[in-house]
Amino acid sequence: RGTTNQRGVGVGPAPAGISPPPPEESINFSSLGDTFTYQQLLQATGDFSDANLIKHGHSGDLFRGTLENGISVVIKRVDMQSIKKETYLLELDFFSKVSHPRLVPLLGHCLENENEKFLIYKYMPNGDLSSSLYRKTSEEDGSLQSLDWITRLKIATGAAEGLSCLHHECTPPIVHRDVQASSILLDDKFEVRLGSLSEACPQEGDTHQSRITRLLRLPQSSEQGASGSVTTTCAYDVYCFGKVLLELVTGKLGMSASSEAQLKEWLEQTLPYISMYEKELVTKIVDPSLIIDEDLLEEVWAMAIVARSCLNPKPSRRPPMRYILKALENPLKVVREENPGSARLRTTSSRGSWNAALFGSWRSTSDVAVIPAGSSRPEGGGSFKHSGTSNSQGSGQNGGEHSSSRRRQSREIFPEPSDGQDVERQGQD
Numbered sequence: 001r002g003t004t005n006q007r008g009v010g011v012g013p014a015p016a017g018i019s020p021p022p023p024e025e026s027i028n029f030s031s032l033g034d035t036f037t038y039q040q041l042l043q044a045t046g047d048f049s050d051a052n053l054i055k056h057g058h059s060g061d062l063f064r065g066t067l068e069n070g071i072s073v074v075i076k077r078v079d080m081q082s083i084k085k086e087t088y089l090l091e092l093d094f095f096s097k098v099s100h101p102r103l104v105p106l107l108g109h110c111l112e113n114e115n116e117k118f119l120i121y122k123y124m125p126n127g128d129l130s131s132s133l134y135r136k137t138s139e140e141d142g143s144l145q146s147l148d149w150i151t152r153l154k155i156a157t158g159a160a161e162g163l164s165c166l167h168h169e170c171t172p173p174i175v176h177r178d179v180q181a182s183s184i185l186l187d188d189k190f191e192v193r194l195g196s197l198s199e200a201c202p203q204e205g206d207t208h209q210s211r212i213t214r215l216l217r218l219p220q221s222s223e224q225g226a227s228g229s230v231t232t233t234c235a236y237d238v239y240c241f242g243k244v245l246l247e248l249v250t251g252k253l254g255m256s257a258s259s260e261a262q263l264k265e266w267l268e269q270t271l272p273y274i275s276m277y278e279k280e281l282v283t284k285i286v287d288p289s290l291i292i293d294e295d296l297l298e299e300v301w302a303m304a305i306v307a308r309s310c311l312n313p314k315p316s317r318r319p320p321m322r323y324i325l326k327a328l329e330n331p332l333k334v335v336r337e338e339n340p341g342s343a344r345l346r347t348t349s350s351r352g353s354w355n356a357a358l359f360g361s362w363r364s365t366s367d368v369a370v371i372p373a374g375s376s377r378p379e380g381g382g383s384f385k386h387s388g389t390s391n392s393q394g395s396g397q398n399g400g401e402h403s404s405s406r407r408r409q410s411r412e413i414f415p416e417p418s419d420g421q422d423v424e425r426q427g428q429d
Helices: 038-045 085-097 150-167 211-215 234-250 260-273 279-284 296-308 322-330 329-337 352-358
Strands: 051-056 060-066 071-080 106-110 117-122 134-138 144-146 184-187 192-194
Touching: 038 060, 038 071, 038 106, 038 117, 038 192, 071 184, 071 296, 071 329, 085 150, 150 192, 150 296, 150 322, 234 260, 234 296, 234 322, 260 279, 296 322, 296 329
Parallel strands: none
Antiparallel strands: 051 060, 060 071, 071 117, 106 117, 134 144, 184 192
């Protein structure tokens, strides 16, 4: 079946002031796939049987279904009596404006019932990261098999591509607000599609006070500013992504969705073992189920360093997603000298280089690595565009079959840090 969901369009500036959610007649439904009847969905899900229930989501119940043509789908049932109307309208509005290969495809919708609305998504055979990191290999003894490192790095890079699209290819930047292992969906080849997009909204800032941000200002997906006010920024997504990266390194699932108290304890136990100066320290926290050689250990180490920089307590000092993506595409560049044949750390570097900004600030920020935060806006304005340089098959250091794009030059991976103010700073230094 063909859908019109794979487009490349701009996301217009959010209007100022408080407005009601977009009325249904203002949404471009021609860009939202097919219109399904309620009867079709009943048939696809066996009358929404419990056997087809995937989970109770915060914006609706998710069911697996099979359409008449045999295509597997996921159907979200939104109960209008328990969930705010603007939730599903805002998600439809989002999908009508934003499309990217790293976002879960919306195949259609069913809005004919007054008390229930339905959104139909493409089914992801490997579920989400929280259910795929470990899988039972035997029902008898309950033994588990974990994802190998190459696949974990591929997943991290794919998720970074999706978030980089939202943060840097949309105007205004869009904040996902629900980045955790369960929102990273995986297709049959473990390619990432970001899900849980019902809370995505434009970044809040001085010049883009959006109706969506004001309507959906929720504590669990925002951060407290210096004045105690709740802000919604891309830096929050970066922080949450850092937790996901640490889950991939340590194998400890659930931390990206844990309480603040649990998270604080976990970070206090984990972060001391991530040092840019001592690779062997990271082996004390690496998932013991991983089988890795020396080169792969350096990639694990690099991801841990990137994760730690994402977890900087100061939002303005966290790296922008486009830098995180470059680091994950070329992890060995994070920990090795300019010379690819050298495995020594870059302990000295010019202050102007990306590495100097990353490594040089480590000592001055309580041993937290910092990647310089440049402007969160892409050059060239607000047109939505696809990167075309994805490399989610691994670092390319582990065989040509894992690398599908050209190798980046050093200056591309480590761009000159910006001297300008971080747009995510918002007085939080």
